[in-house]
Amino acid sequence: MTQKDPKLLIQPGPQLRQQMTTPVVMRDVWYALTPATLAGVWFFGLGALLVLLTCIAGAVLTEWYFAPEEKRGYFLGDGTAILTGWLLGLTLPPALPLWMAFIGGVVAVGIGKTMWGGMGANIFNPALVGRAFLLATFPIAMTTWTAPGDFFTIPSSVFALPLMQGVVDTVTQASPLGLMKFEHIDTPFFDLLFGNTSGSLGETSGLLLILGGGYLWWRRDLDWRIPIGILGTAMIFSLILFIVDADKYPGPIFTTFSGGMLLGALFMATDPVTSPLTKKGTWIFAIGIGILVVLIRVFGGFPEGMMYAILLMNAATPLIDLYTQPRVFGRELDSK
């Protein structure tokens, strides 16, 4: 033979792979979150940006700390830690003291993910675990909402020393959900759509969140059944309540565009790790969240119920998966 044989690789088939990889999926979510995040920072100022970055720092440092030394690049390379911190940050009040945000990031990754065995092994959405922890630990700071204000003014509470609550020296204002629940004051639709209301720093701009969700849907990173199921159920349920008593209950449009509804439905509930694998299971999961969120918002003690609704359905996911296995080709439904 004149030509030298190339070194041949032996590997099991299939030889071809589609090009989408987990880090690419994670990066797609970053891109999808960017518009809503920028809007949040624009409305709430640099303080909000600091809160967000601190959250991400807490999450990434925790991932780095718990990862085995030789595998740190691999653990951080998939981009999930940044995403967890980012999603958590978007659910926090813009004037939250930074040390609290940092703890939130640590808890989200440490207790929400690493403790279960790392990526893919957790039952609950890590970002929401972090938020649930913060809400239970710092209930006042976590429900102090500032009104959108000057870009360069940073509320002094942001720089509160660790273990200190800090003073919120900017204008505080109840969130649209709080106004609705406790005072029955409606918020203008266009404020909800563009995000010019008080609230968590990334939840307020409904339009940009939908834009990001649309991008994910276009990239096939998102199971459309989940947002459609959640929003559809919540809208129908609140419409029924609205028809029963329009003075007492919020309408379906308000329900959809207020609070964490869109962020939760598009970015939190769609976390593949903590949502069901099967199509039928996905519908059950989504409809369950839709019902729970309206129940909690309308009849519960909190103005917002998205977080608990998702966490509760996360807990039900393994069971849903078990009971919604599709019929195997060529077999009866129940034959094993």
Next chain:
Amino acid sequence: MNLFRQISKSLSSSLGSFDHGVHPRHHKGQTEQLAIQRLPFGKRFVIPLGQHIGAPAKAIVQTGDAVKRGQMIAEPGGFVSVALHSPVTGRVTAIGSERYADGTFQDAIVIEADQYDTQQVDVNPIDWESLSIEDFIGEVQKAGIVGMGGAAFPCHVKYAIPDGHNIRYLLINGAECEPYLTNDHRQMMEQTEELLYGAEIVRQKLNAEEIVIGVEKNKPQAIKALQDTIKPGQPVRVVPLEVKYPQGAEKMLIKSVFDVEVPAGKLPRDVEVAVNNVGTIIAIAEYFQTGKPLIERVVTVSGPGVSYPANLIVPLGTSIREVLDFAGGLTEETRQVVLGGPMMGESIADLDAPMMKGSSGVLALTENETGRPQEYNCIRCGRCVEACPYFLNPARFARLAKSRMYEEMAESYNVMDCVECGCCTYSCPSGIPIVQHIRTAKDHLRSMKGKVQ
């Protein structure tokens, strides 16, 4: 409920397809317009005795014997086994261990070609019309014909229909869903007459009502050639199929064409269908028309690592190296050579291994195609569940297999129904070799079953 099921069924069963599956780019452009050429005879031919599924054939020649092209050199080793024939006129130089494409050593007959022979063989048509079904089955076995799609399952076994079964349709598999391969495509275009002739033989012998040819829609020329050649009144129908992998898997094809599911553990004959590949039917036609047994096959040589891709008639036993050399040799970027299609084919270690009856393609792939993504944990995205044409749960399999819970995989999740088409691995964004985990589990379960009995 029944009405709902009816409606959803009629909505989901769009013409010519099955549910789930994946859409790899088909890469057939390199060779689909190239006419089939004949590969010149080489010097040394290696005929492995166990190149088909079932019992290996038994050699009936001795070292030193002179053999003629087409002469039987090994007889079937049982009912599920076929005969082997010499691809050239020459001399048997050895009978012993030779390296197979998969890297193992197994028994083979080595034949040195006679350089001065014309390699012409006499034409001896066989009168198939007077044959009984038993004799017909015997003839097909004697001709060494196996499934040419890649599995190499002895063809006559499919024709041995037990009492109480009845074949209504002869389904011819022209889906060719594997990327790169175009050998079936070219054969349907260039050997249309033979295909229809062979199909008619099998149809009459099996007493089937109709011949149905399933072809993926990305082969419009083949569909047209078939439709132009079919005579009015001939019981032949061409069904265009959606371009989707694994459209050519037997049970998927039956579902696509007849909208019938073959029950798990059953065979196509249980739904009154016999399925044969295009190449197999043409081999049968050639045998009865000319008496030429299965001594050569059409092979697609393609992939970015090949200088001059081609569709070739390759005498069986030719080394893979000779086939690649004819196609201009491998480029320097070649990382992997695959025998068969890129989805279900095997990557090979030794270019001197012989071409066999089931070798439908020789593909040279580069880093671009064979690069493996970094493996990450399963993120339960469900892409594999959406891809599995058998509606199994590959994500679950991978997780259970990593914990070696093989029994659980069989008992609760029907792992033995998996046909290893590889859709799950193809679709996994975390780069998990799911189908390899499943193969490990199935091997383990089979060996455990052997121990219990």
